[in-house]
Amino acid sequence: MEEESDTRKINNSFLRDHNYATEADIISTVEFNSTGELLATGDKGGRVVVFQREQESKTQPHRRGEYNVYSTFQSHEPEFDYLKSLEIEEKINKIKWLPQQNAAYFLLSTNDKTVKLWKISERDKRPEGYNLKDEDGRFRDPSTITTLRVPVLQPMDLMVEATARRVFSNAHTYHINSISVNSDLQTFISTDDLRVNLWNLEITDRSFNIVDIKPANMEELTEVITSAEFHPQQCHTFAYSSSKGSIRLCDMRQAALCDKHCKYFEEPEDPSTRSFFSEIISSISDVKFSHNGRYLMTRDYLTVKVWDLQMENKPLETYQVHDYLRGKLCSLYENDCIFDKFECVWNGSDSVIMTGSYNNFFRMFDRNTKRDVTLEASRENSKPRAILKPRKVCVGGKRRKDEISVDSLDFSKKILHTTWHPHENIIAVAATNNLYIFQDKVN
Amino acid sequence: MFPKGTKRKFSDSGEEAVCGGGGGGDQGPSAAPAPSPSPAAARTLSSSYSLQRQSLLDMSLIKLQLCHMLVEPNLCRSVLIANTVRQIQEEMTQDGTWQIMTQALAAAQCPADRLVATEVLCRQTEAAAQEGYHSEEVVMDGDAEAEVAMSSLSPVSPQLSSASYLAGADSRTGEQVFGTFEIKHPAPPSDPALEELFSDVDPSYYDLDTVLTGMQSTPKMGPYDLLESLSSHGPTALSSSTTCRSDLNELDHIMEIIVGS
Numbered sequence: 053m054e055e056e057s058d059t060r061k062i063n064n065s066f067l068r069d070h071n072y073a074t075e076a077d078i079i080s081t082v083e084f085n086s087t088g089e090l091l092a093t094g095d096k097g098g099r100v101v102v103f104q105r106e107q108e109s110k111t112q113p114h115r116r117g118e119y120n121v122y123s124t125f126q127s128h129e130p131e132f133d134y135l136k137s138l139e140i141e142e143k144i145n146k147i148k149w150l151p152q153q154n155a156a157y158f159l160l161s162t163n164d165k166t167v168k169l170w171k172i173s174e175r176d177k178r179p180e181g182y183n184l185k186d187e188d189g190r191f192r193d194p195s196t197i198t199t200l201r202v203p204v205l206q207p208m209d210l211m212v213e214a215t216a217r218r219v220f221s222n223a224h225t226y227h228i229n230s231i232s233v234n235s236d237l238q239t240f241i242s243t244d245d246l247r248v249n250l251w252n253l254e255i256t257d258r259s260f261n262i263v264d265i266k267p268a269n270m271e272e273l274t275e276v277i278t279s280a281e282f283h284p285q286q287c288h289t290f291a292y293s294s295s296k297g298s299i300r301l302c303d304m305r306q307a308a309l310c311d312k313h314c315k316y317f318e319e320p321e322d323p324s325t326r327s328f329f330s331e332i333i334s335s336i337s338d339v340k341f342s343h344n345g346r347y348l349m350t351r352d353y354l355t356v357k358v359w360d361l362q363m364e365n366k367p368l369e370t371y372q373v374h375d376y377l378r379g380k381l382c383s384l385y386e387n388d389c390i391f392d393k394f395e396c397v398w399n400g401s402d403s404v405i406m407t408g409s410y411n412n413f414f415r416m417f418d419r420n421t422k423r424d425v426t427l428e429a430s431r432e433n434s435k436p437r438a439i440l441k442p443r444k445v446c447v448g449g450k451r452r453k454d455e456i457s458v459d460s461l462d463f464s465k466k467i468l469h470t471t472w473h474p475h476e477n478i479i480a481v482a483a484t485n486n487l488y489i490f491q492d493k494v495n
Numbered sequence: 496m497f498p499k500g501t502k503r504k505f506s507d508s509g510e511e512a513v514c515g516g517g518g519g520g521d522q523g524p525s526a527a528p529a530p531s532p533s534p535a536a537a538r539t540l541s542s543s544y545s546l547q548r549q550s551l552l553d554m555s556l557i558k559l560q561l562c563h564m565l566v567e568p569n570l571c572r573s574v575l576i577a578n579t580v581r582q583i584q585e586e587m588t589q590d591g592t593w594q595i596m597t598q599a600l601a602a603a604q605c606p607a608d609r610l611v612a613t614e615v616l617c618r619q620t621e622a623a624a625q626e627g628y629h630s631e632e633v634v635m636d637g638d639a640e641a642e643v644a645m646s647s648l649s650p651v652s653p654q655l656s657s658a659s660y661l662a663g664a665d666s667r668t669g670e671q672v673f674g675t676f677e678i679k680h681p682a683p684p685s686d687p688a689l690e691e692l693f694s695d696v697d698p699s700y701y702d703l704d705t706v707l708t709g710m711q712s713t714p715k716m717g718p719y720d721l722l723e724s725l726s727s728h729g730p731t732a733l734s735s736s737t738t739c740r741s742d743l744n745e746l747d748h749i750m751e752i753i754v755g756s
Contacts, residue, residue: 138567226570245570274578276571295571328551328582332575382547386554391572 079482081469085149085157088473091119091480092159093487094144098128100161100214102172119489123172125214128163140165146231148240150253158217160240164227167242169218169253175211179203223249223259230279236287243280246273248292250304262310263292263302278336278393285345293350297334301348301361317348317364319357329381329390337393342402343474349405351396354378356407358419371417371424374409376447376458389463400475408467411456412483413443429467429481429488440490545592548583555580 076097083092091103104122131140141164150158156173181203186192226244233240241262242249248263263280267273280292288304300313321330333353340349347368348359354375357367373394377384384390389410396407408414409426417424426443434440446455469482477492558576562568587593 227567273574276574278571295575328548328579331578331582335571335575382551385551388572391569391575 077485079469079485079487080143080145081147082471082480082482083147083149084471084473086151086474088475090157092147094147094161096143098126098142098144100125100127100144123212123214127161127168145228148231148233150233151237160231162228162231162242165224167220167231168216170214171217172212172214175213176208177205178208180206218256220251220256232281234282234287235285241280241282241290243277245276248280262304279339281339281341283345284341284343291339291348293336293339295335297336297352299339299348299350315364317359319366329385332390338395340396340398342398343400344402349396349398351394351407353390356396356405369419373407373415376445392466394468395470397470397472399472406470406472408470410463410466411461412465412467414467414470414481429483552583
């Protein structure tokens with residue numbers, strides 16, 4: 053897929069030195085809204101930055117709807133849990149948009165413990181001509197008021213405000229890893245390592261626990277929940293993935309506590325590749341339903357798999373993301389990279405899937421043509437508006453000129469978070485503290 | 496970093512290998528070739544493979560210890576590392592090297608290896624119990640983070656083995672009951688460097704034990720203490736641990752009633 057690149061660098065800190073990346077600026081999640089008009093990013097410092105696509109203008113056709121900063125706000129603050137003497141990180145783990153129902157935009161953002169519903173609204177008028185107040189807000193002396201007038205709305209510079217409308221807290225003992233809005237637009241689930249809780253968007257003081265895999269004796273714990281998502285159309289169905297490489301599909305109509313799955317997806321292990329790391333690399337880091345609701349995609353350490361919801365015993369398709377790492381699992385275990393949680397994403401028509409890798413590489417797989425491409429998100433290697441060159445990792449033997457050998461990969465540059473525009477071929481890729489937005493080449 | 500070992504020959508013994516066939520897909524140190532089941536075969540294991548396996552075990556135990564020292568351990572990571580340790584331990588038990596190692600450890604004294612296992616959460620559990628905090632979260636959290644289920648077969652303690660069913664939700668690996676590591680009560684450390692490092696912290700709060708076994712004791716222990724404890728565990732330790740654990744379970748139960756969940 054040919055692309056032109058359009059780079060946005062986010063650096064909200066006061067330091068303008070681009071060589072120095074503060075940890076708070078590390079982007080921890082990216083998400084387009086349901087129309088693709090808005091793109092939200094969350095970072096380690098608890099901030100949310102929302103970008104809005106420019107209206108396409110006839111006078112500047114080459115600037116086809118670029119994304120500009122629309123709103124920035126501090127979603128979560130660092131907290132201290134006095135009871136446990138533990139700091140609660142303010143890092144935004146996930147953002148999910150609600151479909152737009154009126155002029156305002158709503159999104160859910162979560163850190164390890166608390167989910168918040170934010171309303172983002174525009175204000176471009178303000179009332180002027182109060183009776184009792186001056187223009188600058190000071191109260192007028194009542195004895196000087198001799199006439200009565202009605203305040204009039206006057207235009208003002210556009211102001212975008214974000215207000216926290218709901219705070220859903222105190223329901224999770226463990227760290228929240230995902231949230232998912234139901235297609236009924238009234239409820240959502242929040243998932244931590246051992247439990248899935250169902251909330252109503254209007255009610256913040258109560259949530260229903262619908263999955264609980266905590267064993268009676270914590271010493272027997274061998275499996276945790278890694279991600280959960282609602283089915284895009286069936287409001288009673290959701291799926292959750294585990295650290296043992298399995299996915300369970302649950303129907304909320306069956307019972308109040310969905311401990312019994314109605315479908316269980318797992319691929320039997322290949323004995324020829326078994327090693328001490330087999331379980332770790334089979335741990336699923338992300339699960340996503342396709343837009344049409346017929347497939348599930350899962351990401352584990354080395355592969356992306358597409359599952360047909362009707363077939364539980366093996367995936368429909370398996371794509372190797374970076375199989376050249378299989379021989380390096382021991383070093384990746386030592387430096388903890390083996391625990392990195394990569395996300396995966398569908399394009400709008402479910403024909404292409406994308407996921408990240410190391411060295412700021414990300415991979416796209418076309419499910420129909422079976423072709424795949426590796427691209428790089430880096431400013432050094434691509435100029436703005438230049439078409440991205442496919443990259444290749446050489447696994448041994450002779451290295452061609454522009455190939456990279458496995459040993460020179462930079463494992464600190466990982467692309468964990470990516471998102472795809474719901475209708476168009478526009479993708480957003482987070483590379484540490486940089487956000488890259490790529491669009492399909494016009495004409 | 497691990498030396499890149501030579502790939503061990505696949506021993507086609509026709510036995511059902513715990514770790515599957517020859518490490519076909521893996522190169523170097525990550526390969527886990529088919530283990531031989533008999534103790535005699537232990538001697539035929541290539542020394543590089545055992546070295547690599549031992550290094551992996553050491554590294555995993557240290558990671559687990561460090562996990563517990565973190566302000567809030569990442570549960571997923573801890574569980575995955577603990578499962579890896581279990582796998583290694585299972586394989587080593589099968590080929591008889593486990594016994595050898597634990598005996599060697601018991602003989603050697605390695606105070607320098609002791610790391611302090613923090614556990615703020617242990618302090619939490621005690622505090623919660625004493626101050627009567629009625630928060631189910633706290634109690635469970637105390638359990639929770641303490642978990643990182645380090646398990647092993649404990650031949651001395653049949654009641655423990657039966658009590659701790661490791662009925663993995665994952666029937667694929669068919670992992671059998673492990674039982675539980677008995678955490679020994681180690682002697683206080685004599686290492687001055689360690690003392691200095693943790694001088695401002697009240698040692699009685701650190702106890703991986705406290706939550707796992709419900710007992711209160713001084714906590715400092717190193718990675719190998721977890722292994723050492725295997726052979727030498729006393730039924731006394733067991734029974735009090737069961738009692739304390741059941742106390743915690745009762746507390747849990749009471750909390751559930753009060754909280755009405």
